[in-house]
């Protein structure tokens with residue numbers, strides 16, 4: 653039994669989409685969230701830059717008493733997740749785009765894998781270097797940092813992302829799309845916009861997937877196997893950021909509590 657909080661980390665506020673799933677699955681736990689908003693977006697950064705930023709962020713959470721870390725940033729996990737696990741004594745679990753899982757969606761249509769430029773590049777490089785077959789129907793969609801930047805600015809109006817979607821999705825217009833992977837934790841907050849665009853421009857009714865439920869399941873198992881579960885029956889969520897605290901805290905509260913309609917298997 654361990655009543656210390658679980659540290660949750662993302663480049664910015666996107667990780668709240670994973671935090672929400674963790675709060676639901678682990679109602680007795682307390683969470684300490686750190687958004688490195690001043691350095692977001694991470695999506696176009698090199699592994700060397702990410703190494704420095706993410707080590708500092710994890711150290712901050714551990715120094716503030718975190719008993720385990722949930723890395724709620726696909727880019728970080730794909731780029732330097734293994735190194736972070738080696739560098740810290742506390743257990744670390746992280747979110748990754750569930751490409752293989754989503755590719756099992758019934759149908760012959762495409763599976764669009766939306767993720768940051770760094771994530772898509774590394775996923776493809778790793779699959780190749782490890783001799784793993786990339787699922788044929790899975791199409792990487794490297795999304796610009798501007799998509800994350802708009803979420804960080806609190807842009808959630810209808811049409812706010814259409815210019816970006818148009819550029820990214822134009823090659824797949826009128827194609828059958830069975831699934832869309834939201835491979836960056838910021839994207840679940842604009843899922844309705846992606847869905848609307850997909851309905852208007854693709855064939856079919858795509859299911860949506862993100863890696864949150866897998867990461868949270870792993871977190872739960874890790875806490876149990878290491879005897880780190882909290883049993884106080886009281887939980888809390890604390891927010892920390894490298895950015896403008898007042899502005900980001902208001903958005904943090906909104907995103908933590910707002911109703912986000914989710915389709916597919918993501919919670």
Ligand code: DGL
Nearest residue numbers: 663693694695726727837
């Ligand atoms: N939310 C992060 C992810 O899941 C990073 C987004 C960014 O900062 O570019 O990849």
